[in-house]
Amino acid sequence: MALRKRRPLRGTTILRRRYRGALGLSLSAEIRDTVRLALPVMLARLGVLTIVVMDTAMSGRVSAADLAWYSIAVAPQVPMLLIGIGVLMGTVVMTAQAVGANQLEKCGAIWRTAIAHAAVVGFLMLLLCTWGEEFFLAVGQSPEIAAGAGRVLQALGYGIPGMLLYVCTILLLEGIGRPKPGMYIMFGANILNLALNWIMVFGNLGFPAMGAEGAALASSIVRWCIFFAAAAYVLRYVDRQRFGLFAPGDPKERLGPRMRSIGLPMGLAQGLESSAFGSMMLVAGLLGTTQVNGFAIPMNLLTLAFMGAIGLATAASVRVGRAVGRGDSMGVQRAGWVAVGLVLIYMLLVAILFSLFRFPIIGIYTHDATVLAVAAATLSIAVLVTLPDGAQAVIVGALRGASDAWPAVILYLIGFWGVMVPLGYWLAILQGMGAQGLMISVACGALTTAILLALRFHKVSRRAVRRV
Numbered sequence: 001m002a003l004r005k006r007r008p009l010r011g012t013t014i015l016r017r018r019y020r021g022a023l024g025l026s027l028s029a030e031i032r033d034t035v036r037l038a039l040p041v042m043l044a045r046l047g048v049l050t051i052v053v054m055d056t057a058m059s060g061r062v063s064a065a066d067l068a069w070y071s072i073a074v075a076p077q078v079p080m081l082l083i084g085i086g087v088l089m090g091t092v093v094m095t096a097q098a099v100g101a102n103q104l105e106k107c108g109a110i111w112r113t114a115i116a117h118a119a120v121v122g123f124l125m126l127l128l129c130t131w132g133e134e135f136f137l138a139v140g141q142s143p144e145i146a147a148g149a150g151r152v153l154q155a156l157g158y159g160i161p162g163m164l165l166y167v168c169t170i171l172l173l174e175g176i177g178r179p180k181p182g183m184y185i186m187f188g189a190n191i192l193n194l195a196l197n198w199i200m201v202f203g204n205l206g207f208p209a210m211g212a213e214g215a216a217l218a219s220s221i222v223r224w225c226i227f228f229a230a231a232a233y234v235l236r237y238v239d240r241q242r243f244g245l246f247a248p249g250d251p252k253e254r255l256g257p258r259m260r261s262i263g264l265p266m267g268l269a270q271g272l273e274s275s276a277f278g279s280m281m282l283v284a285g286l287l288g289t290t291q292v293n294g295f296a297i298p299m300n301l302l303t304l305a306f307m308g309a310i311g312l313a314t315a316a317s318v319r320v321g322r323a324v325g326r327g328d329s330m331g332v333q334r335a336g337w338v339a340v341g342l343v344l345i346y347m348l349l350v351a352i353l354f355s356l357f358r359f360p361i362i363g364i365y366t367h368d369a370t371v372l373a374v375a376a377a378t379l380s381i382a383v384l385v386t387l388p389d390g391a392q393a394v395i396v397g398a399l400r401g402a403s404d405a406w407p408a409v410i411l412y413l414i415g416f417w418g419v420m421v422p423l424g425y426w427l428a429i430l431q432g433m434g435a436q437g438l439m440i441s442v443a444c445g446a447l448t449t450a451i452l453l454a455l456r457f458h459k460v461s462r463r464a465v466r467r468v
Helices: 011-062 064-088 090-100 104-129 132-138 143-157 160-175 180-200 211-237 255-285 289-326 329-356 358-363 369-401 406-430 434-460
Strands: none
Touching: 011 064, 011 160, 011 180, 011 211, 011 289, 011 329, 064 090, 064 104, 064 132, 064 143, 064 160, 064 211, 064 255, 064 289, 090 104, 090 160, 090 255, 090 289, 090 369, 104 143, 104 160, 104 255, 132 143, 143 211, 160 180, 160 211, 160 289, 180 211, 255 289, 255 369, 255 406, 255 434, 289 329, 289 358, 289 369, 289 434, 329 358, 329 369, 358 369, 369 406, 369 434, 406 434
C-alpha cells in the first residue's frame, strides 16, 4: 500500500499553529506568574484578617457583650481603613508600571510619596476614631453598645497610622515583585497578636482583663510593629541606588497628583463598599445581640476568604500594570481574565468548605446555641456571596492596574448602595428575615457589582493602553 504524500503546510496554517503555541505558552506563563505573585500576597492578606478573626473569637470567649462591642466597632473602622488603603493603592500601580517601563529608579520617590500620604490620612482617621461613642448613639445603637463599641473603636484607631504606613511599604515590595516579606511579617504578627491577646484580653502576667478593648489595643501595637519590620526590610535588602530609595524626585513627575488620581477614586470605591457592609452590620444591631452575632460571624468568615481574593486582585494590578508599562494591550486582557478565573476557582473551594463544615467553623466563635443556629443558617446563604464577591475584587484590581479608577466608584455605588443596602433593610427589618435577609441582600449586591465591573473591564481592555 502506497503511502499518501503529505501536502506542504500553507503559510497561514504555519502562522496559526505558531500563534496557538505562543498563546498557550503565554497563558500558562501568565497563570504561573500570577499564582507566584498572588500566593504570598494572599497569605499576607489572610494574615491581616486572621488578626481580626482572632480578636473577634477571643472577645466572644469573654462575653456576648464583648463580641458585640468588637463587631460593632469594626463596622466603621474597616471602611476608614479601606479608604486609607485605597488612597495608597496608586503605590503598587505606579511601581508596577515603572517596572514594566524599565524605570526602576523612580520606585523610591513613589514610596516616599506614599509614606507622606499614609501619615496624613492615618492621623486624620485616628482623630475620627475618638468620636466613636457619639457616632454609635447617632446611628441608633443602645447606650450600652455605644459606650463599649466606642472604647474599642478608639483603641483600634491608635493603630491605623501604623497600618497605613505598613501597607504603602508592602505595596512597594509587591510592585517590584517581592511579595514574600509581607507574608513572613504577617506570620510573625499573628504570633505576637495571640500573645498580646492572651495577656490583655484575659488578664495575664499582671495585666487587667480588658476584653474587647484589650484585643483592640493589642492589634494597634501589632500594626506599628509590622510597619517597623517592613521598613527595616526595605532599608536593609532593597538596592537603594537601583530603586532610587533616597534619590531626589523630579517635580515634573507630579507623583502626588498621579497617586491621588488613582488612589482617591479607589479609596472612595472601597469606602463605598466597606461602608455599605458596615451599614448592614448597623442594621443587624437594630435586631439585637443575637442577630448581630449571627450576622457578624458569617461576615467575618467571608471577609477572611475575601482577603485571598484581595491577594489575587493585587496580583492582577501588578500584572496589568506591567503590561500597561510595556504598552501590551493583549497582555492587559490576559492578565485580567486569568486572575478572574483563578479567583473563581479559589472562591468555589471556599464555598464548598463553608457548606460542609459550617457548624464546626462557627463553633470556634461561640458556644451560645441560639447564636450558633442563627449564624449557621446565615452562613449557608453566605456561600452564594463568595464567587461574585471574589470576582468583583479582582476585576477592580485589574481596572486599577489599567489606571481606570473612577468608573468603579459609580458601579460600586449602584451595586452596594443602590441594591444591597436598601434590599437588606427591606428584607431584614420590614420582612422580618433578620440576619438571613441581610445575607441575601449581600449576595444580590455582590452579583450586580461583579457583572457591571466585568462589562467595564471588557471594554477597557480592548482599547489602547495608557500609563497614568
